[in-house]
Amino acid sequence: MTKPSAALGAVAPSGVHPQTLAGLLVLASLAILMLVGSRADPVFGMFAVLGVGIGVTLQRSRFCFNSAFRDLIQFRSGRTMKGVIVGMTVATAGFGVHMHNLLPNPSLGPIAPEAHVIPLSVALLVGGILFGIGMVVAGGCTSGSLYRIGEGYLASWVSVAGILAGLVLVSHHWNWWWQHAIRRAPVVWLPRYLGYGGAVAATLIGLGLAYGLVLWIESRGGVGVQEFTAPASVRSFHEKLHEIVAAVFGRGWPAPVGGAVLGFLNVLSYTAHMPWRVVGELSRWGNAAAAVVGLGPGPLQGTDELSACVVTVGGGVFTHGFLLNVGLIGGSLAAALLAHEFKWRIPRRPVRYLQSLFGGAFMGYGSGLALGCTAGAFFSAVPSLAVNGWIFAMALVAGASIGLRAIHWIP
């Protein structure tokens, strides 16, 4: 059945799967990256670890924001969305405590530093719709495309290229959007009006209602999927140990477990500096590459006044965002190898590459407008006790519905 040596062409000591060896090697390389980063700044090492943790969690729980929205619309299945809601619930409590430490009195006007509070403009809506279309057409969102690179998906490289292209394009249009839509738009940060306690309570109630809504959608003709449960015959210490290893590294994690771990890592990330975000850093990569061929954007207006994933030009190589994104890909690669799930996955239909490219470009442009993707403008925004995360989610639903209609016509 499994032919390990044929799969990787490697000679392994008897009994050790070559993918296990490769996975351990990747982990060792990531540890070196962490140590090199730590020499520059202790927080860099921490962000490398967080990135790896996020990558492992995304890969093991197959955490896909795209499927959270798409399956709810298409199948009335809330399996993944429930995991997303669990993750945001965990992060809401943690973010609330941390923001209180950063800014004890929220009623004075300023917003807690690095919180993902984004102006409520038409750019947020247009960005969410474009992103929703793009993620369904490409078959994965931005964090999804990054962790699938680690699993060996060739099309995800094309998606990321599309995302970078979209981000470069939106960087060129940025000043227009800033002047006409974003600059004068209001921000609604709940702690300013309700205090931290009230804002956390309101957000938790909102998440509870959202969970109830998912259950209601499922009850209207949805299809449930049974999560795997451990065999009852596990008794001896050896069997128990084996079962734990199988649950962590072998089988996929249930969505709520993945969501909770991701929410916890997000809290750690914010405590270290900033909530989990993906596309701000990607825009820096895209704009740096564009500048090499003379297509870089000029100075961007207003970006100093904004938080979350604002489009960026310049900066050094080792940023926190760089370590998060590179750690994410590495962590996913290590997890896929240790689970013996790594494989070069090559689409056979040429149209899939076009879908990845154009879906990616929609996601890039959309996330540039909305100041974030499903990670920054949604998963990290709702726990920032801001209203924009909820509005972005509604725009994503609208976009994903359009995207589903679009792929209906692509065989």
Place this chain on the structure above:
Amino acid sequence: MLLDVRGETCPYPMKKAIEAMERLPVGEVLEVLVDHPPAIDTIRMAANRYGFRMNVEPAGSGEWRIYLLRDTITEVTR
């Protein structure tokens, strides 16, 4: 009947599995070869909806073989 959807990502493996389930002659087993882990869940959803019983087994690194058999006990209501 064999359906090879390796290289495809969501929602295509599930979409093609549904098309195959609809065409599947009575009494035959549909065998689907996938290399996209989330497709195991989406095909399971489709199998539940279309009244099929499903079995999954690993088929090498990063690949799975899914067997789908029409469930004659469950009344299919669509």
